[in-house]
Amino acid sequence: MQHTATKLLELTQANLDWDIRRQRFIIAFVLALIAVRTVNLTQIALHINSSKKDLMYRTIQRFFQGFRPDNHAFLKFLLSLLPDEPMTLVMDRTNWDYGKIHINYLVIGVLYQSTVIPLCWLVLPKKGNSNQTERIALLRILLSVLPVSSIKVFIADREFIGRDWLKYLKTRGIKRCIRLKKNSLIFPNTKARNLWLLFESLEVGQSRFMPRRYRMSGEWLYLAAVMLEGDLLVVACDDKPRSGLRAYGLRWGIETFFGNTKTRGFHLEDTHMTDAPKLSLLLGLVALATLWSLRVGEALQEANGVMKKKSHGRFEQSLFRIGLDFLRGLIFDGSLEKRENRLVFRVLTCT
Numbered sequence: 001m002q003h004t005a006t007k008l009l010e011l012t013q014a015n016l017d018w019d020i021r022r023q024r025f026i027i028a029f030v031l032a033l034i035a036v037r038t039v040n041l042t043q044i045a046l047h048i049n050s051s052k053k054d055l056m057y058r059t060i061q062r063f064f065q066g067f068r069p070d071n072h073a074f075l076k077f078l079l080s081l082l083p084d085e086p087m088t089l090v091m092d093r094t095n096w097d098y099g100k101i102h103i104n105y106l107v108i109g110v111l112y113q114s115t116v117i118p119l120c121w122l123v124l125p126k127k128g129n130s131n132q133t134e135r136i137a138l139l140r141i142l143l144s145v146l147p148v149s150s151i152k153v154f155i156a157d158r159e160f161i162g163r164d165w166l167k168y169l170k171t172r173g174i175k176r177c178i179r180l181k182k183n184s185l186i187f188p189n190t191k192a193r194n195l196w197l198l199f200e201s202l203e204v205g206q207s208r209f210m211p212r213r214y215r216m217s218g219e220w221l222y223l224a225a226v227m228l229e230g231d232l233l234v235v236a237c238d239d240k241p242r243s244g245l246r247a248y249g250l251r252w253g254i255e256t257f258f259g260n261t262k263t264r265g266f267h268l269e270d271t272h273m274t275d276a277p278k279l280s281l282l283l284g285l286v287a288l289a290t291l292w293s294l295r296v297g298e299a300l301q302e303a304n305g306v307m308k309k310k311s312h313g314r315f316e317q318s319l320f321r322i323g324l325d326f327l328r329g330l331i332f333d334g335s336l337e338k339r340e341n342r343l344v345f346r347v348l349t350c351t
Contacts, residue, residue, distance in 0.1 A: 015077040018069065025063055026285065033289045034324065035331045038267040039282060064278045074284035075120050075145050081291055082112060086152040089142075090116050090251055091160055093130065094258045101274045102127040105283060106134060108142055111155075113294055113319050115256040118287045119146070123276035132165040139168070148173050153239070155251045163217045170219060170238075177237040177247045180216065184234075186223070187215040195223075195234060202227035209241035260320050261286050265293075290320065297323025 012023040032047040033039065045057040088111040095104040104124040109116035120141045124130055151174055158179040169176050184195045195216075199208055204227050213220040216236060224241035225234040237244025261268040266286050273279050297319035 012077070015080045016073060018073070022063070022067060025059070026288075029060070029063075030285055030289045030292070031331060033266060033285060034293060034327050037265065037324070037328070039271045039286065040267070041272075064273065064281060067281065068277055069281065069284070072141065072145055074287060075142065078117060078119055078287060078291060079146065081295065082110065082117065087111070087146075087150055088152050088247070088250055089119075089154045091135070091138075091154070091156040092116075092251070092255075092258075093124075093159075094261075095127070096269050098269075098272070098274060103274065103279060104128075105279070106130045106138060107283075108138055109257060111250050113298060115260060115290075115294065115318070115320060117291050117294070118257065118283065121280065121283055123279045125276065129159045132162040132168075135160060135162075135165050136168050139172075143172065151175075153177050153237075153247050155248055157251065161217055163219075166217050166219045175238045176219075176221070177235060177239070177244050178221075179248060179251075180223075180234045180236050182232045182234060184216060196232065198223065199225040199227070199232055199234065202232070204229055207245065209245070211241075256318070256320075257290065260290055260318075264321065265290065265324065293324040293327060294320045295323065296327055297321070299323075300326060 008027045009020070009023055012018075012027065013020070016023060016026075018026075028048050029044060032044045036043045036047050038044075041057060041060050042053075045060055046053045049056040089108055090111060091106070091108050093104060093106050095102065097103070104127060105121050106124055107118045107121045109118040120138060122130075122134060122138050124134065153175045154169060155177045156179070158181045161178060161180065161184075166176065166178070180195060182196050182199075185192045186195050186198075187193070198210065202208060202225065207224065207226040210223040212222075214223055214236075215221075219236075221236040221238060222241040222244060223234060223236055224245040225232060226245065227233075233248075235241075235244050235248045237247070239247070259265070261283075266289060268283070268286055271279070271282060273282060300322060301319060
């Protein structure tokens with residue numbers, strides 16, 4: 001795969017202002033990550049250089065110990081691999097425990113092909129939800145690179161509320177679509193009212209769209225709701241409520257991404273890292289592997305129609321998994337540069 005590695009290096013040089021040795025290492029690491037489907041460093045070292053696996057393992061350790069890219073690095077690179085079109089952004093968290101250590105990522109990603117690709121993230125130094133200051137800081141990182149005009153809507157779950165946070169989104173001209181807790185207080189006028197009272201008469205499966213705006217956390221927003229089995233889903237949005245409720249349904253793409261990074265993909269929870277800068281760097285590499293796999297699956301589907309849709313409109317298998325499995329096969333049998341795989345080669349190298 002020497003020619004492939006050379007072309008990938010040209011791609012990284014165009015998007016990453018890093019030492020060329022680190023760029024070569026990143027390419028080798030990401031291709032190994034795709035091949036072995038785990039962030040376990042022993043397995044990655046074994047794949048990169050089986051005859052000198054101990055030396056390679058120490059090289060990987062030194063990389064994570066000493067390399068501290070800025071917050072923009074992966075953001076610029078990932079954006080360069082995505083189509084230039086309006087973006088639906090999603091904020092969420094993923095977290096797990098490693099012994100007594102709680103690992104907690106706050107992520108902003110872009111919805112793409114029914115999943116979400118992370119663009120920027122923070123490793124929170126605590127258990128539980130982020131605060132408004134952390135959310136604003138993360139969004140500022142994104143907006144330092146991505147113009148607001150590229151953002152179609154910003155979607156977030158019910159833990160991501162707060163007066164300062166919602167006001168910041170508004171002042172930056174970003175359309176909001178935020179789920180609310182059903183016991184939230186709203187203000188039809190000057191008197192507070194419990195949100196639940198607007199929708200308590202709904203039967204399971206029924207929706208209601210309020211034709212006027214209500215004030216909550218200091219902001220005037222439209223409300224839409226649907227009664228789920230055992231729960232009420234209420235969305236506050238800047239757009240008309242019907243479109244807001246449809247937009248919020250796209251949020252589940254972030255759950256698909258978290259599944260792709262964990263058990264369905266790269267087993268992110270297998271990491272023994274607990275240091276925040278190392279964890280941040282690791283997620284960047286996993287995000288790159290995820291996006292490359294997804295783009296390859298997309299290219300295969302467009303070129304060959306490798307999958308048919310089921311009656312519910314979704315593919316039998318995800319584009320991510322199609323691309324991941326195909327790339328793994330090419331890496332293991334050394335055929336990445338064969339004539340029949342030129343389409344995949346062009347996707348990987350953006351040529």
